[in-house]
Amino acid sequence: RSIRVECQKTITTVRYAVEVVQSRSCPQTNCITRIPIATADSGASRFQDGSQSRIVQIERELHEFIALRDNVYNIVRYAHRNHYCDFCSKMADLLVFGPNPDGLFLVLFGSNRASNTLQNFVTGIFHLTVKCSSNASQCNCVGQSLVPEFVHAFLFDPTAFTTANMLT
Secondary structure (H helix, E strand, O other): OEEEEEEEEOOOOEEEEEEEEEEOOOOOOOOOOOOOOOOHHHOOEEOOOOOEEEEEEEEEOHHHHHHHHHHHHHHHHHOOOOOOOHHHHHHHHHHHHOOOOOOOOOOOOOHHHHHHHHHHHHHHHHHHHHHHHOOHHHOOOHHHHHHHHHHHHHHHOOOOOOHHHOOO
């Protein structure tokens, strides 16, 4: 699966369409992931070349990307007392040194640059979550249990990161 983020501007707001797409070579039954896919009514569609299917498309505002980053950071930060597990260490590294949805110049460089930064941010979190969490028997910390839930909510639940439902 991969993530696409595209800017959708209106006169008053800037929203980002977040699409989760799946390669035809990776059918749902063969991909091992702890991030469940959306149900059949999520609007799956084929791209023109037939190589990928869109699983879901959801619109997000910039503050929702920031809320995802803040929530995931707080989870991995407080998941351990002394020494971070491999998953939490890699996730913290990504959040601190990776693409920043709250970057100072994010909106100044145009919508394409902002979309690319947000796409790299969400893709990084998604792939790290899938990579490190695919083996459920090694899941022994709060970070490995909660981060997949937050990533799933961000990608598939349109109300999860709205102002009324924010956890931070």
